[in-house]
Amino acid sequence: MKFTLQQIRDVLAKKEYQYLDDDRAVNIIGIRSTNEIANSFDDWLYLIYKDENQNTEVHEFPITTDPGAYWLKNPSNINGTAILVPGQYKDAYRIGLHRGKYEALKQHKPVKVWRDNTRDTILDKEGKVYEGIFGINIHRSNARTESSIVEKWSAGCQVFKRVSDFSFLMLICKRSGYKNFTYTLLEETDFTDNNVNDFKNR
Numbered sequence: 001m002k003f004t005l006q007q008i009r010d011v012l013a014k015k016e017y018q019y020l021d022d023d024r025a026v027n028i029i030g031i032r033s034t035n036e037i038a039n040s041f042d043d044w045l046y047l048i049y050k051d052e053n054q055n056t057e058v059h060e061f062p063i064t065t066d067p068g069a070y071w072l073k074n075p076s077n078i079n080g081t082a083i084l085v086p087g088q089y090k091d092a093y094r095i096g097l098h099r100g101k102y103e104a105l106k107q108h109k110p111v112k113v114w115r116d117n118t119r120d121t122i123l124d125k126e127g128k129v130y131e132g133i134f135g136i137n138i139h140r141s142n143a144r145t146e147s148s149i150v151e152k153w154s155a156g157c158q159v160f161k162r163v164s165d166f167s168f169l170m171l172i173c174k175r176s177g178y179k180n181f182t183y184t185l186l187e188e189t190d191f192t193d194n195n196v197n198d199f200k201n202r
Contacts, residue, residue: 001060003031003191008046011190017088023050024176028093028105028138028169030158030185032065032086038121039069039150041141041161049172061165065158065185068150069121080117082134082156083125086187087112091180093138095173103170104139105181111136113156138183140166158183 008029012019020027027048035042043065048058067081075081089111096106112131116124138158141147146162153159160166173181 001058002044003046003060005048005056005058007191008048008186011186012184015088015186015190017184018090018182020182023054024178025049026173026176026178026181028181028183030063030065030183031191032185032187034188036123038066038072038123040064041147041150041159045158045160045165045169047169047172049176059165059168061169062161063158064150064154064161066123066150067116067154067156068152070151071155072116072121072123073119075115075117075119076155077115079130080115082113082130082136083116083123084136084156084158084185085112085114085125085129086185088182088184090182093181093183094179095170098137098139102139102143104137104166105169105173105183107133107136108180109133138169158185 009019029046031044033042041062041064043063045061045063051057071081092109092111093105094108095103098104110131112129114125114127118124136156140160140163141153
């Protein structure tokens with residue numbers, strides 16, 4: 001795995017974000033890579049929960065936290081294509097139908113996004129922040145196996161590369177019995193040695 005559980009917990013603590021540690025807890029944490037070019041599943045999603053013996057399980061999955069090249073070049077919103085702003089979105093997701101087609105984690109509380117309106121494949125993560133319910137869901141790409149490029153799979157959603165990984169996430173969420181789920185988006189730069197060491201040495 002690229003990041004350890006301790007590293008993740010250190011970053012969450014430094015940012016004063018919540019880490020769920022009860023018997024049925026499900027921590028869903030995205031980590032955005034430093035790559036500024038769109039269209040790759042080059043980010044990570046960490047699913048952290050406790051098994052039936054109360055042992056902590058940590059799974060790492062390849063995802064994209066960014067929109068694909070198609071939607072960056074062809075925004076469906078007049079202000080540009082959504083890019084989720086890093087942060088912790090408490091209880092912002094519930095199990096529901098993604099675009100009315102299949103079960104996914106569906107946004108039901110406001111999140112924050114930037115709007116990229118430059119119509120190129122460079123991710124512009126700056127400028128005005130918009131807050132609202134934009135359909136920034138957590139879902140899969142290819143329904144059968146996996147996808148190699150993002151393209152139309154994401155217009156700002158958090159999207160799994162492999163359907164098997166996504167199915168596992170949904171299984172764990174359903175098994176938890178929770179109605180609402182928190183999604184936390186971090187950045188790869190949060191895990192630099194200086195950032196983590198500064199926190200550990202306080």
